Amino acid sequence: MPVVPVRYDRVLSIVGEVVRIALPAHDQDDSSGPRYGDLAVIQDVDGEARLAQVVKLGAGEASLQVFGGTQGLSTRSHARFLGHPPRVAFSGNILGRVFSGGGAVADGGPSLDQDPQVEIAGPSANPARRKLASRMIRTNVPMIDVFNSLVESQKIPIFSTAGEPHDALLARIGVEAEADVVVFGGLGLTFDDYWRFRSTFEDAGVFARTVMFVNQAADPPLERLLVPDMALAVAEHFAVEEKKRVLVLMTDMTAFADALKELGIAMERVPSNRGYLGDLYSQLARRYEKAASFEGGGSVTILTVTTMPGGDVTHPVPDNTGYITEGQFYLRDGFIDPFGSLSRLKQHVVGKETREDHSAVMNTMIRFYSGARDAERKQAMAFELSEYDRRLLRYGALFKERFMDITLSRPIEEALDLGWKTMAECFSPEELLVRQNLLDKYYPAAPVA
Known part of the structure; x- marks a missing residue:
């Protein structure tokens, strides 16, 4: 779709990372006007451009979340809508590459602007195209393979706390798991954590089949909302179009939920449990439900880290996650707890794909x-x-x-x-x-x- 040429000069307010733009009356009923989820470019008086996304459409106005932050913006800024939701490059060229939380190339390699682009945050796969999970993903981690087998198309979190080696475990699984493609999503990682993941993949010789989307701690927090959607969009296309067995690794989904909370506060939405919004369950489920095995195609398996602040499993993020996913791995004192951990799909492979004993x-x-x-x-x-x-x-x-x-x-x-x-x-x-x-x-x- 071509770029919408209209320039919107009337900024109503700037609150946190959200800018409210007034819309002309004809745009409210015109299909060529901005749509929910569309991208926009906001330009300040000095000419600096920042990417934003429509997060709310109201009577005569649109609310845009600005991924680069609103510092330096004023009511004299203006916006132009791009006419499409966020996109990410998809081709065989993205394997072995690192992208920022905004989807830009972040490894110093050649640009992929000429590669095909796919829209992110689309609907989950049609249930009629899904098939029953029946294949085990070997990880060579005894506490997983023997006691709570990971099954293809499963969605399962690692419940952990600060200081636990959850990132080391996630990297280990990425290296050893039986998968054609590994898609990694990092949310709010320190540079050291990001480099540790990348070095682990490179040293093990699996980086060539890995795609990394990384939002670092110094990057705009709201970019963390894009990382899961970009990772999952790429994973779905590899599974459906290339018939690959794709393993999606993400850390940390609590950082994703915190970014959602930050956006809700800026939009003055009424909070629910502990400041999180009432749609937290739906937002998490929308991402986790991308896990699927496709008839005649490949599969998407999702393994995430969800940290529990203070070790509290009743915290809204792990609590909601537990209702969506098909089990969990509890990481306590450096070990996978054999009692709290559970794989609800292991019965599909234990004794069938594995030995009789x-x-x-x-x-x-x-x-x-x-x-x-x-x-x-x-x-x-x-x-x-x-x-x-x-x-x-x-x-x-x-x-x-x-x-x-x-x-x-x-x-x-x-x-x-x-x-x-x-x-x-x-x-x-x-x-x-x-x-x-x-x-x-x-x-x-x-x-x-």
């Missing part, structure tokens, strides 16, 4: 680890420990060492074999309460005493 190993190991936690509490309270309690304590220590360390890298078959070995070192076959045919096939012939 997967379910038995998973359930039995967690049962013994639960007993080990109880034995630890008895020991802490100076209760007398039985011989079985001491074996549980030994098992708990081995379980943490061999499975819970997020830096470990083991194929699931190797992890299952190690699970049998670990249980055999602490318990007799009868104590496992596992089917005899599985014991005959997988229980070590000469367990260590």
